[in-house]
Amino acid sequence: MDKLREELSCAICLDICYEPSTTPCGHSFCKKCLRSAADKCGKRCPKCRQIISNGRSCSVNTVLWNTIQLLFPNEVSEARKSAAGALNSQEVEPGSPESGRRSNRRARSVRPPMVISTRDAALAFRQQSEDLSRLVSTRTRRGTPSQSEDVALALRLQREQSMESFRRIRQQTRIPTPLSLARANLRAMTSRAINIHR
Structure with a gap:
């Protein structure tokens, strides 16, 4: 379950x-995280750095989302509660134009958008920075490959996968090579010659 x-x-x-x-x-990411990464890093996948069209336009993978909801209902409900709590923690005066827009938005949307207070965002940023620095320090201690080596490995694996699929397709369709065509012609000529002499 941990690997999953x-x-x-x-x-x-x-x-x-x-x-x-x-x-x-x-690669799959939280929709919010992918949009944030697209704003900060541009049009590259945060994991493999491959150019993607637009990280902000990626839609939710419903099959994966439904699977996650079935396998991890507690984590999903906690994330929903924290998103709703963050939205409710914003203070807006009832008579202000902003409050009317927010209530209309709630009526139109299925789930309120995720809004985080400045204090929570600063805390989350600090925690992520600490996690990242720990990850970098463990990578350097372990001697794990750098990002460029990771990208080179990913490209090599993709190339090997595409070559393997090409070989499989070629075997399935059995595209004749010049040598196999020559053999087939020679067999046909031999069998005709044998049939004529009989």
């Missing part, structure tokens, strides 16, 4: 993916 939890975790916030969005390169 690790696979279904967002590489940015390190929690279970909340509303997971999958990039064209196949």
Whole structure:
């Protein structure tokens, strides 16, 4: 179950993916995290750095999201409560134009958008910075590969996968090579010659 939890975790916030969005390169992140990364890092996948069209336009992977909701209902409900709590913690005067817009938005949307107070955002940023510095220090201690080595490995694996799929397709369709065509022609000529002499 731990390996499954690790696979279904967002590489940015390190929690279970909340509303997971999958990039064209196949990596999944929380929708909020992917949008934030797109704003900060541009049009590259936060994990493999492959160019993606637009991180802000990635939609929620509903199959993955439904699977996560079934496997980890407690984490999903906690994330929903924290999102709702953060939204409710914002103070808006009832008569202000902002309050009217917010109530209309709530009526139109299925789930209120995730809003975080400045204090919570600063705390989350500090925690993520500490986690990142711990990760970097353990990577350097272990002698694990750098980001460029990771990218090179990912490219090599992708190349090997595409070559393997090409070989499989070629075997399935059995595209004749010049040598196999020559053999087939020689067999046909031999069998005709044998049939003529009989």
